[in-house]
Amino acid sequence: xxxxxxxxxxxxxxxxxxxxxxxxxxxxxxxxxxxxxxxxxxxxxxxxxxxxxxxxxxxxxxxxxxxxxxxxxxxxxxxxxxxxxxxxxxxxxxxxxxxxxxxxxxxxxxxxxxxxxxxxxxxxxxxxxxxxxxxxxxxxxxxxxxxxxxxxxxxxxxxxxxxxxxxxxxxxxxxxxxxxxxxxxxxxxxxxxxxxxxxxxxxxxxxxxxxxxxxxxxxxxxxxxxxxxxxxxxxxxxxxxxxxxxxxxxxxxxxxxxxxxxxxxxxxxx
Amino acid sequence: xxxxxxxxxxxxxxxxxxxxxxxxxxxxxxxxxxxxxxxxxxxxxxxxxxxxxxxxxxxxxxxxxxxxxxxxxxxxxxxxxxxxxxxxxxxxxxxxxxxxxxxxxxxxxxxxxxxxxxxxxxxxxxxxxxxxxxxxxxxxxxxxxxxxxxxxxxxxxxxxxxxxxxxxxxxxxxxxxxxxxxxxxxxxxxxxxxxxxxxxxxxxxxxxxxxxxxxxxxxxxxxxxxxxxxxxxxxxxxxxxxxxxxxxxxxxxxx
Numbered sequence: 057x058x059x060x061x062x063x064x065x066x067x068x069x070x071x072x073x074x075x076x077x078x079x080x081x082x083x084x085x086x087x088x089x090x091x092x093x094x095x096x097x098x099x100x101x102x103x104x105x106x107x108x109x110x111x112x113x114x115x116x117x118x119x120x121x122x123x124x125x126x127x128x129x130x131x132x133x134x135x136x137x138x139x140x141x142x143x144x145x146x147x148x149x150x151x152x153x154x155x156x157x158x159x160x161x162x163x164x165x166x167x168x169x170x171x172x173x174x175x176x177x178x179x180x181x182x183x184x185x186x187x188x189x190x191x192x193x194x195x196x197x198x199x200x201x202x203x204x205x206x207x208x209x210x211x212x213x214x215x216x217x218x219x220x221x222x223x224x225x226x227x228x229x230x231x232x233x234x235x236x237x238x239x240x241x242x243x244x245x246x247x248x249x250x251x252x253x254x255x256x257x258x259x260x261x262x263x264x265x266x267x268x269x270x271x272x273x274x275x276x277x278x279x280x281x282x283x284x285x286x287x288x289x290x291x292x293x294x295x296x297x298x299x300x301x302x303x304x305x306x307x308x309x310x311x312x313x314x315x316x317x318x319x320x321x322x323x324x325x326x
Numbered sequence: 327x328x329x330x331x332x333x334x335x336x337x338x339x340x341x342x343x344x345x346x347x348x349x350x351x352x353x354x355x356x357x358x359x360x361x362x363x364x365x366x367x368x369x370x371x372x373x374x375x376x377x378x379x380x381x382x383x384x385x386x387x388x389x390x391x392x393x394x395x396x397x398x399x400x401x402x403x404x405x406x407x408x409x410x411x412x413x414x415x416x417x418x419x420x421x422x423x424x425x426x427x428x429x430x431x432x433x434x435x436x437x438x439x440x441x442x443x444x445x446x447x448x449x450x451x452x453x454x455x456x457x458x459x460x461x462x463x464x465x466x467x468x469x470x471x472x473x474x475x476x477x478x479x480x481x482x483x484x485x486x487x488x489x490x491x492x493x494x495x496x497x498x499x500x501x502x503x504x505x506x507x508x509x510x511x512x513x514x515x516x517x518x519x520x521x522x523x524x525x526x527x528x529x530x531x532x533x534x535x536x537x538x539x540x541x542x543x544x545x546x547x548x549x550x551x552x553x554x555x556x557x558x559x560x561x562x563x564x565x566x567x568x569x570x571x572x573x574x575x576x577x578x579x580x581x
């Protein structure tokens with residue numbers, strides 16, 4: 057039997073899914089063990105048990121100076137920026153994407169411009185954003201928007217163009233105006249693709265968020281990581297990294313579930 | 327005066343001629359089958375009728391109105407694929423046939439209730455009432471095409487254009503779709519243009535069969551000349567002509 061036709065059974069599949077996670081954990085534990093055996097006060101690879109203790113402390117105990125549980129505050133601050141940035145970017149991208157995809161005049165005007173804009177490295181314009189929008193929340197949200205908006209616009213306008221011409225012509229023969237075609241034909245078919253695009257852009261969005269927080273901020277997950285880096289507090293950094301990964305993963309999962317729930321017609325044909 | 331007249335239609339894509347010197351006139355209520363080899367401009371001619379494209383030269387007039395510049399309510403269309411809206415349920419697809427012409431494409435309140443009622447009648451008529459709440463992707467090919475035809479008819483067009491509507495269906499489904507279309511046509515008396523690859527289908531359903539072909543052929547440059555209507559058959563009475571005596575004769579008719 058060819059390898060491409062061999063399917064793992066349920067048990068084997070579960071094992072295989074868990075395997076890389078286990079291997080990574082074991083490799084880390086061994087590395088940590090070796091270093092700690094040499095030098096018990098080594099900070100680079102803290103033992104998993106140390107990380108668990110630190111994590112418990114970070115999640116439950118308030119900071120002695122400010123009397124707040126910093127991790128939750130950082131999470132709230134970061135998520136607020138992320139949701140605002142991604143939300144505004146997706147709303148703008150939907151509108152602009154529809155216009156570019158449906159209206160030849162707008163397409164001629166904007167498509168090339170957006171293609172060039174999307175080549176600007178967003179982090180390179182971060183100083184400009186700080187100068188223009190100050191060091192507050194606004195510049196961080198704007199960085200996320202600047203970072204993912206061109207990609208979202210290009211992706212969504214392309215998706216609008218991929219709607220079969222037949223479907224659009226059919227709507228025309230039913231007497232639909234351009235507005236009705238946009239609202240009732242293009243937009244509903246764009247929504248599942250918007251969620252797809254947002255899922256893909258969540259990675260870059262986190263990148264820009266943490267970059268902005270690392271450079272100028274007073275709270276936030278990225279800020280905390282770059283703050284404790286000075287003390288080589290690897291246990292704190294690793295806790296934050298695992299927490300961010302978990303948040304990102306849950307967002308991705310939630311968006312996928314949302315898409316399945318809201319747009320059953322996309323699954324039906326598959 | 328004829329209902330649909332095409333006068334001296336030429337269509338070029340770039341410098342390549344697709345159609346040349348196409349002249350045809352069609353009476354209201356006729357069923358026109360359009361056949362021909364692949365790449366002979368059948369679908370192009372249908373797109374011209376639909377006003378999805380405009381001819382390079384010549385003009386197509388419907389009921390003596392000025393030539394249309396874009397597809398509109400007077401011409402309904404069913405393509406081989408993608409003729410229904412995948413994001414709407416079967417019932418919503420039928421309602422869309424009426425609601426899309428409104429300002430925002432939505433009905434609300436009493437208008438919505440009435441439109442849904444009418445849609446349910448249509449669905450019962452085309453035998454899709456049991457799947458009214460499903461999405462088109464869950465339907466078979468034949469059911470999707472029936473839905474597409476029902477949706478096009480909900481807008482009450484004067485002309486129905488069919489671009490190989492049954493091309494992707496299996497032979498059994500195709501036969502039942504023929505009956506379905508014949509019945510619908512008897513009810514509505516609509517003018518129909520149908521492009522098909524299937525000669526038998528063309529002759530079975532059509533009152534006239536138009537054959538598109540290239541009258542001139544350059545073997546060293548197959549694209550040098552465009553196609554035109556080379557035959558215009560009377561397909562009534564099983565394709566046997568001279569069965570209808572149009573004028574008064576003195577021949578003794580059986581009582």
